[in-house]
Amino acid sequence: MADPMRIRAQSSGDKATVRVLMSHEMESGQRKDASGKTVPAWFIQEVTAKHNGKDVFSAEWGPAVSKNPFLQFAVKGAKAGDKIAVTWKDNKGDTRTDEATVS
Amino acid sequence: MNKASSLAVATALALSTMPALAQKTASQGIDEYRAMLQDGNPADLFEAKGEDLWKKARGPKNASLEKCDLGKGPGVFKGAFVELPKYFADTQRVQDLESRLVTCMETLQGFNAAEISKTAFGRGEMANVTALATYIAAESKGQRFNLSQAHPQEKTFYEVGKRLFFQRGGSHDFSCASCHGEEGKRIRLQDLPILTKNPGDGVGFAAWPAYRVSNGQMWSMQLRLNDCYRQQRFPYPGFGSDATIALSTYLGVNAKGAASVAPAIKR
Numbered sequence: 001m002a003d004p005m006r007i008r009a010q011s012s013g014d015k016a017t018v019r020v021l022m023s024h025e026m027e028s029g030q031r032k033d034a035s036g037k038t039v040p041a042w043f044i045q046e047v048t049a050k051h052n053g054k055d056v057f058s059a060e061w062g063p064a065v066s067k068n069p070f071l072q073f074a075v076k077g078a079k080a081g082d083k084i085a086v087t088w089k090d091n092k093g094d095t096r097t098d099e100a101t102v103s
Numbered sequence: 104m105n106k107a108s109s110l111a112v113a114t115a116l117a118l119s120t121m122p123a124l125a126q127k128t129a130s131q132g133i134d135e136y137r138a139m140l141q142d143g144n145p146a147d148l149f150e151a152k153g154e155d156l157w158k159k160a161r162g163p164k165n166a167s168l169e170k171c172d173l174g175k176g177p178g179v180f181k182g183a184f185v186e187l188p189k190y191f192a193d194t195q196r197v198q199d200l201e202s203r204l205v206t207c208m209e210t211l212q213g214f215n216a217a218e219i220s221k222t223a224f225g226r227g228e229m230a231n232v233t234a235l236a237t238y239i240a241a242e243s244k245g246q247r248f249n250l251s252q253a254h255p256q257e258k259t260f261y262e263v264g265k266r267l268f269f270q271r272g273g274s275h276d277f278s279c280a281s282c283h284g285e286e287g288k289r290i291r292l293q294d295l296p297i298l299t300k301n302p303g304d305g306v307g308f309a310a311w312p313a314y315r316v317s318n319g320q321m322w323s324m325q326l327r328l329n330d331c332y333r334q335q336r337f338p339y340p341g342f343g344s345d346a347t348i349a350l351s352t353y354l355g356v357n358a359k360g361a362a363s364v365a366p367a368i369k370r
Contacts (some may be wrong), residue, residue, distance in 0.1 A: 006147050023148045067319035070143030 007100035009075075009084045016078035016102045018049065020071045020086050028063040043091055044069070050085040051075050078102050129292045137368060146237060146314040146366035149321045153238025156231050162212030171207035173200070173239065184243035185363055188352045190254040197260045199351045201325050202343035204235050220342040224326045229342075233323045237312045240365040248309060248358045257352065260345075264353025267346055268298070277335040279350070283307075290334075293370065298354055305364030308354040313367040322369075324351060 003023035009016050022044065029041025041063055049057035056075050075084065080102050087097040127135075157168050157180075173183035174191065188199040194206055209216040214228060222229040252258055271278040282288050283298040296302035302309075311324045322330075328347045332340055340346045 003148065003152065006151065019143060021143050021145060021147055023145075066316075068145035068148060070140075070145070072143070 002094055002096040005086060005088075005096065005098040007084065007086055007098055009078070009082075009100050009102040011078060011080050011082075011102050015074045015076045016082070016084070017072065017074050018084050018086075018100075022069050022071070022088060022096075024068065024088070024090065026063070026065055026067045026069060030063070041091060044088045045091050046087075046089045047071065048087050049073070049075075050083075050087075051078055052082050053085075130294050133292060133294075133370065136370070140316060140368050144314055144366065144368045145319075146241075146312070146321060146368065149234045149237040149312075149314070150241045150366060151238075152231075153234035153236070153241075156235050157238055162208065162214050164211065164213035166211050166213075168204075168207050168211060168235070170211060171204070173203055173207075180239050181242050182246055184240045184365070185246045185248045186250060188257075188260065188348050188355060189251050190256045196345075197254075197256050197348055197352060199324065199343070199348045200236050200239060201232055201323055202348065204232055204239070205343060208232070224323075224329070225320055233312065233321050233326070236323045237321060237366045240312055240363065243363055244365065245362055248355060248361050248363065250352065250355045250359065252356060260349045260352040261356050263345075264349035264351070267350050268353055273336040275336050277337075279331065279335075281335075298357060301358055301361055304362040305367065306361070308351070308358045309361045309363045310365060310367040310369075312365055313369045315369050317370055321366075 006021040027042040208214040296307040
């Protein structure tokens with residue numbers, strides 16, 4: 001089971017800024033281990049975000065994204081108390097969803 | 104002088120001063136880069152992992168670390184980080200945060216301390232020690248370093264640390280002071296702090312544990328010192344060895360009054 005994400009969502013005016021920190025190896029598939037064998041690629045492929053259950057954000061990621069990636073985006077119309085849920089899915093099929101309340 | 108040539112001189116002057124105005128120094132660029140990363144410091148992930156490890160019942164004795172005495176009484180961890188290393192009566196030695204955590208893992212949870220100390224950084228229980236250290240350090244963020252020098256052992260460790268700091272050796276005839284003893288030194292583009300005096304808030308001893316963006320690893324003070332010795336081409340010091348704790352005591356006492364920013368973020 002993957003480690004939890006850290007999600008912070010802060011409203012200002014008519015939008016909320018969402019900051020997400022994900023815990024993931026993001027192995028590019030280009031590196032070799034000590035014995036010379038290629039380390040298999042292992043990275044987040046899909047990221048989606050929901051605002052009160054409604055899709056507001058989706059992204060397709062590849063192996064060029066850094067380890068433990070940080071993502072920031074703004075959600076229009078999100079107010080304090082609203083729920084922001086972020087989901088990622090990696091190329092091994094592992095997935096993780098975490099939710100935060102807009103402050 | 105005709106008009107055309109004076110114009111040419113003016114243009115040449117403008118060109119010669121312009122790059123100086125537009126160009127940032129390398130350290131300014133690095134500061135900007137760090138500021139950009141600060142907001143999403145992945146050290147937060149290790150801090151969360153450490154908090155979980157602190158509270159969870161683990162090990163052969165199936166106990167949590169919540170009764171661990173980090174120098175301010177069992178279970179008190181706020182403000183403990185800025186007073187370490189210090190002398191502990193129960194183990195009868197000066198200990199830094201990491202070696203003290205390992206002691207607690209042995210006495211409270213039943214782990215084998217010697218085995219943990221032999222584990223490579225970033226692996227097994229050693230990775231957990233680093234996460235725990237990140238959590239404990241983060242709980243003292245913003246507080247000012249104030250190491251005790253009341254016990255004779257603490258004074259001895261300071262003096263030994265000072266000597267180690269200036270001791271030259273290895274294939275490159277290096278000491279810690281070769282890089283951290285005068286103004287304006289750097290490794291590649293990284294400015295190096297002067298550690299023979301207080302380097303200021305959040306610099307040097309007050310910045311570790313820190314997340315290294317370049318390799319995606321969480322680095323504790325023990326690993327920082329270990330790698331300094333690697334860069335000097337010295338043999339690696341043992342984890343939690345008297346030498347590393349003596350050096351930490353020297354750096355920590357020198358940093359008196361500096362605010363801790365740990366866990367920080369590094370390039």
